[in-house]
Amino acid sequence: MRKIVNKSGFTILELALAMAFISFLLLSIGFVSVQIAHVYQKGVTVKLVNSNGRELVEEFSRAITASRYSPSVDEGFEYTFSVAEMPVETVSSPSGKAQAHGAFCTGKYSYIWNSGYVFNPDTAPEIAKANMASFKLGDNSPIEKFRLLRVNDPGREICINYAKDLESGVSVTEYHASDKASNPTELFPPSESELALYDLVFYKPSYDSDSGAALFSGSFIIGTINSSVDILASGNFCTNPPDRFRTDFVYCSINKFNFAARATGGISS
Secondary structure, three states: OOOOOOOOOOOHHHHHHHHHHHHHHHHHHHHHHHHHHHHHHHHHHHHHHHHHHHHHHHHHHHHHHOOEEOHHHHOOOOOOEEEEEEEEOOOOOOOEEEEEEEEEEOOOEEEEEEOHHHHOOOOOHHHHHHHOOEEEEOOOOOEOOOOEEEEEOOOOHHHHHHHHHHHOOOOOOEEEEOOOOEEEEEOOOOOOOOEEEEEEEEEEEEEEOOOOEEEEEEEEEEEEOOOOEOOOOOOOOEOOOOOOOOOHHHHOOEEEEEEEEEEEEOOOO
């Protein structure tokens, strides 16, 4: 008598369904992994901006506290703080203006910066080049493409010389000081999430004639430069690019910081 043996196995339909399920599972795992990586990178970028912002608040506060202020010397305020503007063309503001560069001199340290708009890849190259400031110390070669320089400048020569240059009525993109100034230091060195100042404002200090002290206050906006940052936008400062394929958004972060510090009275040294 012939024995019949049943052979078990998968049909073509069953194999197709199994492969489709496995493919869907792998795609889902890959998609979730990519999203987790984006969220992590966004968190790292936000943390970097916030930590550098807090450090800069402490930096300005220490410099102001260690400086001296006198109304007779600082009259007009133009020798303490100066800033230049540049045209900015964005989707939200086709003909807006933002800071291009500026300087703040405390009488101990002077700070010079180039705006993040100068380095932002969305800025037209000819506009960026025309508005990028340089710094020259004595007869040395000029320092270019800096983001935020701190210079030992007890005579506040950088702000004084710049104000005098502006009085001549020409567009000035070079800050300069004699050999009395020293040790220019970049406070925003290159990193994975490159940072720059987009706006820095110092308000006229409140002077107390009895104590001879002055209260300085100010604010600044710090953000990344390798992404679509737009401080002139309303609400969403990290704008999504029109093509939606760029991943710059996860590397984009921007924040505003406020601070206040008191300078002692007396003639600035």
